[in-house]
Amino acid sequence: MQSPSHIRSFVRRNGRMTPSQQLAYTDLWSHYGIEPDGVLDLNAIFARTQPKHLEIGFGMGDALIAMAQQHPDVDYIGIDVHLPGFGKVLKQIEAEQLSNIRLINGDAVLLLQHHLAIASLDAVYLFFPDPWHKKRHNKRRLVQPDFVELLASRLKVGGLFHLATDWQDYAEQMLQVVEACPHFQNLTAPNSYAPRPADRPLTKFELRGQRHGHGVWDLRYQKIEPTQD
Ligand SMILES: C[S@@+](CC[C@H](N)C(=O)[O-])C[C@H]1O[C@@H](n2cnc3c(N)ncnc32)[C@H](O)[C@@H]1O
Numbered sequence: 001m002q003s004p005s006h007i008r009s010f011v012r013r014n015g016r017m018t019p020s021q022q023l024a025y026t027d028l029w030s031h032y033g034i035e036p037d038g039v040l041d042l043n044a045i046f047a048r049t050q051p052k053h054l055e056i057g058f059g060m061g062d063a064l065i066a067m068a069q070q071h072p073d074v075d076y077i078g079i080d081v082h083l084p085g086f087g088k089v090l091k092q093i094e095a096e097q098l099s100n101i102r103l104i105n106g107d108a109v110l111l112l113q114h115h116l117a118i119a120s121l122d123a124v125y126l127f128f129p130d131p132w133h134k135k136r137h138n139k140r141r142l143v144q145p146d147f148v149e150l151l152a153s154r155l156k157v158g159g160l161f162h163l164a165t166d167w168q169d170y171a172e173q174m175l176q177v178v179e180a181c182p183h184f185q186n187l188t189a190p191n192s193y194a195p196r197p198a199d200r201p202l203t204k205f206e207l208r209g210q211r212h213g214h215g216v217w218d219l220r221y222q223k224i225e226p227t228q229d
Helices: 019-032 042-046 062-070 083-096 108-115 135-140 145-154 168-179 204-211
Strands: 052-056 075-080 101-105 121-127 155-165 184-186 217-223
Touching (some): 062 083, 062 121, 108 145, 121 145, 145 168
């Protein structure tokens, strides 16, 4: 994908794949990996017209795999830049014979900007995005007004935007930014966090946070047509 001119929300770490993850990557990337060139035709990619859900920053893929297993009638696109996660998910795809996942290695901002059509998604998940907790790094957080506006444009009306974080300060920023976007309505109540949805799969990342005594904040929004005043 095109090189970004915006501030990046990630650092490409030199995480190594295990030999079996590497093998899965070599064998399966050509089938399950998407290398975007122009605007993607998601129905053509999955060869069906089922709902399309995007997970931004799937990490090691725990949530992505669990959701794809639980909902075979939904197509999932996962994007990240963390290589070992690709190996792990591809291994699972093969082991579980999952046909409803495709992966993209790249920056979600560029994917949304250049490669996803307006109103092409039924749901977007953003689970535990990098918190960039130092004040001077806060500008690298993904959830900013421009990003949320862009994301809203790629969702269908009625589509879901589900965020979760274990950093209270980031949770407050998410609430403030998404509430201010006229394209989203809080599914819980205005200005409120959602109870932890039973269907959000627990990731190792969240478990680790729990062991460190972190709270978790879920936010669930529906894309709406803004009212014309
Ligand atoms: C803190 S980890 C959480 C991983 C996973 N969601 C979980 O709950 O275990 C955040 C992930 O988001 C990815 N990420 C951050 N910014 C991204 C971006 N702009 N595009 C794609 N992935 C991104 C990182 O590489 C990392 O794997």
